[in-house]
Structures are given as structure tokens and as C-alpha cells.
Amino acid sequence: MIVLKEEDFIGKGNERACYLHPDDKNKAIKVSYDQEIGRSKQSDTEIKYYKKLLKRKKLSWKHLPKFYGEVQTNKGKGFVVELIRDYDGEVSKSFKYYIEKDGLQKYKKELENYKNYLLENYIIFNYGMMQGNILLRKNSEIDFDLVLIDGLGDVAHFTLFNEIPYFARRRITRRWNKFVNKYLQEDWIEKHRDKK
Numbered sequence: 001m002i003v004l005k006e007e008d009f010i011g012k013g014n015e016r017a018c019y020l021h022p023d024d025k026n027k028a029i030k031v032s033y034d035q036e037i038g039r040s041k042q043s044d045t046e047i048k049y050y051k052k053l054l055k056r057k058k059l060s061w062k063h064l065p066k067f068y069g070e071v072q073t074n075k076g077k078g079f080v081v082e083l084i085r086d087y088d089g090e091v092s093k094s095f096k097y098y099i100e101k102d103g104l105q106k107y108k109k110e111l112e113n114y115k116n117y118l119l120e121n122y123i124i125f126n127y128g129m130m131q132g133n134i135l136l137r138k139n140s141e142i143d144f145d146l147v148l149i150d151g152l153g154d155v156a157h158f159t160l161f162n163e164i165p166y167f168a169r170r171r172i173t174r175r176w177n178k179f180v181n182k183y184l185q186e187d188w189i190e191k192h193r194d195k196k
């Protein structure tokens with residue numbers, strides 16, 4: 001069993017807390033922080049989808065944290081993923097943070113690359129895919145990648161066609177347009193701006 005210490009806490013959202021892996025500074029462990037429920041729907045969806053992705057012959061992990069399997073921890077069942085860090089070793093900050101700081105325009109190219117990656121690799125994401133759940137990894141001072149840390153996998157009942165690239169891409173395009181039209185809007189960004 002892996003013991004997660006409070007000093008290794010990285011961040012949390014609505015369902016999950018993320019800790020630094022005690023044996024590897026480039027890995028993170030995600031656990032459901034509601035000890036009573038002990039599980040998270042998004043974790044179940046994510047793990048299921050990661051297992052599907054691992055079966056693919058070739059897949060680029062450029063815009064996803066790598067997946068290293070499930071583990072038992074003192075905070076219940078968890079799973080290990082790549083901890084996304086910038087070139088200087090800092091844990092990458094969210095896309096939300098950068099949009100609020102610099103505006104959307106600056107990241108047009110990064111968004112385009114990220115969208116193309118999802119389409120080319122027919123990576124299905126769900127409605128958790130918003131700027132607070134995407135990190136911007138700085139590979140250098142000028143080269144950035146968007147990385148999806150929460151919202152991977154499908155929540156729809158009927159997912160059989162996701163294995164067929166044509167249908168998967170149709171679903172991805174629809175969800176992408178919803179993401180852009182709902183969240184990547186100046187008024188939404190302004191309204192949800194983090195207080196300084």
C-alpha cells in the first residue's frame with residue numbers, strides 16, 4: 001500500500017485529490033477524496049478509457065498524461081498518471097490560469113494543435129473537458145502543449161461506435177464545438193475568473 005502524505009498534495013477538484021507519487025517525482029496518484037463514497041465516476045470512466053487506449057498499437061501521449069495503473073493507498077483506491085511538469089520542473093498550471101492572464105488569442109495555435117491531436121487519435125472526451133481541467137505544459141519558454149487531465153473518456157451509454165474513427169471524430173467535433181461555444185467565451189471567462 002502506498003502512503004500519501006499531506007505535504008505531497010498537489011490539487012483537487014470536485015471529486016478527486018491528486019498527490020505526488022512518493023517514489024517518483026514525475027508521477028501523480030489520484031484518489032477520490034470523499035472517503036465515504038470511496039470512488040469517483042470520472043475515475044472509473046478515465047481508467048476504463050485508459051485501458052482501451054493502452055491496447056492501441058501506436059498512440060502519441062503528447063496531450064494526455066500517461067497512465068501507469070491502479071494502486072491501493074491509505075486514502076483508498078487510486079491510480080497513477082504522469083505528473084505534468086514544465087521544462088523548469090514546476091507542475092504545469094491550468095489553461096484557465098493562462099487564459100485569464102494573457103487572453104485567448106495568444107493560445108490559438110496551442111488550441112488548434114490540441115484539437116487536431118484529439119481528432120487524429122480519435123480521443124473521446126466528456127463534458128468535464130474545460131479550461132480548468134486542461135494544463136498548459138511549457139516545453140520551453142515558447143513551446144507549449146495543452147494536456148487533458150480530467151474529462152477523458154465517454155459518459156454516453158452508447159459507445160460502441162467510438163471505436164470507429166469516422167463516428168468518433170463526429171462525436172469529438174460536436175463536443176469540441178460545445179466546449180468552444182460555452183467555455184471559451186469572454187463573458188464566461190470573466191464570470192469565472194479566479195479572485196486574486
Ligand SMILES: Nc1ncnc2c1ncn2[C@@H]1O[C@H](COP(=O)(O)OP(=O)(O)O)[C@@H](O)[C@H]1O
Pocket residue numbers: 010011012013014015016017018028030042065081082083084085091092132133149150
Ligand atoms: N496529471 C496531472 N499533472 C499535474 N497535476 C494534476 C494532474 N492531474 C490532476 N492534477 C491536479 O489535481 C487537480 C484535481 O485533479 P482532477 O483530475 O481535475 O480532479 P477532479 O475530477 O476532482 O476535478 C487538478 O485541478 C490539478 O491541479
Ligand SMILES: [Mg+2]
Pocket residue numbers: 012013014132133150
Ligand atoms: Mg478537475
